[in-house]
Amino acid sequence: MAAVFRHLRIILCATKCLPSRCCSGFISRARYMNRLKEDDEACLAALQNGHIFLFHRLSPLLQRTERGTLKPAPLVTSDVQSVLQRLSSDGSLLKRSVLIGCSKQNQALFCLDVGELDQVAVEEQCEGNFMDLRKSLFLLTGAEAHLLAKGKALLRWHQTNRFCSATGQPTHRNQAGSQRVCSSSGIVYYPLMSPVVIVLVSDGKRCLLGRQSSFPRGMYSALAGFCDMGESLEEALCREVAEEVGLELQSISYSSSQHWPFPHSSLMLGCHASVSPAHTQLQVDHTELEDARWFSLEEVTSALKVKTPPSRGDPPILWLPPKQAIAHRLITEWVQSKVQNSEC
Ligand SMILES: NC(=O)c1ccc[n+]([C@@H]2O[C@H](COP(=O)([O-])OP(=O)(O)OC[C@H]3O[C@@H](n4cnc5c(N)ncnc54)[C@H](O)[C@@H]3O)[C@@H](O)[C@H]2O)c1
Numbered sequence: 611m612a613a614v615f616r617h618l619r620i621i622l623c624a625t626k627c628l629p630s631r632c633c634s635g636f637i638s639r640a641r642y643m644n645r646l647k648e649d650d651e652a653c654l655a656a657l658q659n660g661h662i663f664l665f666h667r668l669s670p671l672l673q674r675t676e677r678g679t680l681k682p683a684p685l686v687t688s689d690v691q692s693v694l695q696r697l698s699s700d701g702s703l704l705k706r707s708v709l710i711g712c713s714k715q716n717q718a719l720f721c722l723d724v725g726e727l728d729q730v731a732v733e734e735q736c737e738g739n740f741m742d743l744r745k746s747l748f749l750l751t752g753a754e755a756h757l758l759a760k761g762k763a764l765l766r767w768h769q770t771n772r773f774c775s776a777t778g779q780p781t782h783r784n785q786a787g788s789q790r791v792c793s794s795s796g797i798v799y800y801p802l803m804s805p806v807v808i809v810l811v812s813d814g815k816r817c818l819l820g821r822q823s824s825f826p827r828g829m830y831s832a833l834a835g836f837c838d839m840g841e842s843l844e845e846a847l848c849r850e851v852a853e854e855v856g857l858e859l860q861s862i863s864y865s866s867s868q869h870w871p872f873p874h875s876s877l878m879l880g881c882h883a884s885v886s887p888a889h890t891q892l893q894v895d896h897t898e899l900e901d902a903r904w905f906s907l908e909e910v911t912s913a914l915k916v917k918t919p920p921s922r923g924d925p926p927i928l929w930l931p932p933k934q935a936i937a938h939r940l941i942t943e944w945v946q947s948k949v950q951n952s953e954c
């Protein structure tokens with residue numbers, strides 16, 4: 611592996627793309643969130659005056675907007691309390707809410723899974739519908755999509771970590787839901803994410819996109835893969851590209867990262883990479899990818915303009931991942947860099 615890296619140029623430019631923050635509010639919100647994770651009483655008090663995003667068996671409660679998009683229905687805690695009372699649920703359910711954020715108005719934001727209640731009854735009470743996040747994510751705006759993805763990931767983590775893997779005894783959560791502790795051994799468990807690399811490979815003129823057989827019709831995306839234990843970001847990138855398409859990377863530049871809740875919880879680490887124009891012959895591993903191809907700037911530019919996915923019977927067209935996916939960002943960045951270079 612060391613020999614591979616001797617020739618690999620790595621550019622880290624992580625300071626770009628920082629999320630926008632409004633002056634001092636960001637620091638006070640970050641510190642407030644941290645306090646709520648450490649202080650159960652403060653968190654319970656924040657819950658009483660907070661907003662709650664409801665989920666039913668990990669599907670979020672959403673409302674349709676007039677423009678045909680979706681928005682989550684964040685309810686104030688007193689409204690959720692009334693709904694729970696009307697549906698004869700005991701008050702302890704509310705305390706299972708999990709802290710997911712803090713609004714610009716300093717209100718704590720929580721999520722709560724009401725999967726043990728009747729789904730239709732809750733939907734009627736709350737004037738929304740519980741929808742599969744994978745299908746609805748792309749009709750939500752960035753900030754809301756991020757909160758729901760985080761909520762789903764944390765709720766699933768609590769559902770699957772109710773017992774200590776060392777002792778088999780029950781674990782108990784803190785009020786914020788940021789950790790669980792084994793009642794017998796005291797082992798503390800924190801929510802886990804799997805690091806995943808995702809890379810847009812270019813040969814200078816074209817970019818490389820691949821598809822798995824499970825992808826929607828026509829969709830091609832950047833190459834991605836889970837990091838192995840002990841691997842660095844750049845080692846994982848080189849291995850994944852070598853495994854999936856049989857190419858050796860020449861240079862890597864970091865772009866940005868994204869939390870991704872599917873199928874479990876991943877931290878997607880997004881990079882651009884180049885290969886030598888003299889070595890672009892693909893050897894696709896068909897156990898991993900159904901297909902991988904080089905696409906021209908023109909093909910990718912027109913695909914970015916396609917607004918609706920191709921239906922059955924339509925002529926085959928290239929369909930790219932939606933805006934909420936980091937793959938979309940990598941593809942857009944590549945197109946912008948090509949356009950800028952051609953203007954210079
Ligand atoms: N947000 C985006 O833009 C975007 C785009 C592409 C892929 N992704 C995500 O990236 C992830 C990884 O991509 P991939 O499927 O090509 O990975 P991959 O190429 O590593 O292949 C998946 C296989 O890796 C193995 N694996 C190793 N460690 C694993 C772990 N911790 N969890 C699950 N499986 C593990 C499993 O055998 C699995 O079948 C997927 O979950 C996918 O949803 C996100």
Ligand SMILES: [Mg+2]
Pocket residue numbers: 833834835854898
């Ligand atoms: Mg892969």
